[in-house]
Amino acid sequence: MTDDSAADVDALDEWRQQKVRRLDRTTAWILVVGGILGLIAAFELTVEKVRVLSDSTYVPACDLNPVLSCGSVIITPQAEVFGFPNPVLGLTGFTVVITLGVLLAGRVAMPRWVWLGLNAGALLGFGFVQWLVWQSLYSIGALCPWCMVVWTVTAPIFVWVTSANLLSGRLPTPESWSSAVSALVGLRGLILAAWYVMVLGLIFVRWQDYWLGSI
Secondary structure, three states: OOHHHHHHHHHHHHHHHHHHHHHHHHHHHHHHHHHHHHHHHHHHHHHHHHHHHHOOOOOOOOEOOOOEEHHHHHOOHHHHOOOOOOHHHHHHHHHHHHHHHHHHHOOOOOOHHHHHHHHHHHHHHHHHHHHHHHHHHHHHOOEOHHHHHHHHHHHHHHHHHHHHHHHHOOOOOOHHHHHHHHHHHHOHHHHHHHHHHHHHHHHHHHOHHHHHHOO
16 A cells, blocks of 8 residues: 555544544434433423322323323323333433433543443334334324424434444444445434424324314
């Protein structure tokens, strides 16, 4: 390898490392902000759940109309999938997310296993959200506003953590996929937007008579 070629490789590696650092910093703030919003939503859902259980006549503050109704959702079996209220998972999970986000924002170097563990948790959370979306639309027949806050923040947490791990190589991929991985990471904003549009589209179609009748 010539000196010029070696210099080009070094410059490429430095450019990639700069991209990784920038993406890690952005991911840190997404974890902090998303975690805080998710934690608030999980806390409010827990409070409303306790109030409903203690008073059968209680109407949650987030019961806004026949479609946007927390009370219709938190009394269903889907709200206690693992034998306890789902918000307990949020209280625990988002606390971890915030903690890691603060550490990353403070430039604390996280071991690879922490990043991969965070990615696994984000994947499970995002997968669980898909199931909850489906249940809300086609089984329960109502939407919980605070649950939707959780949906909204879980998606970018998963997308950005996965993107950061792919770009940095913490999430291993074949060397031949490097260009495809870089392109995919570059489309993370579009991917997230497409997911939001899809969910909003499903919500509109599911209750289009109500939405259009309210105009």
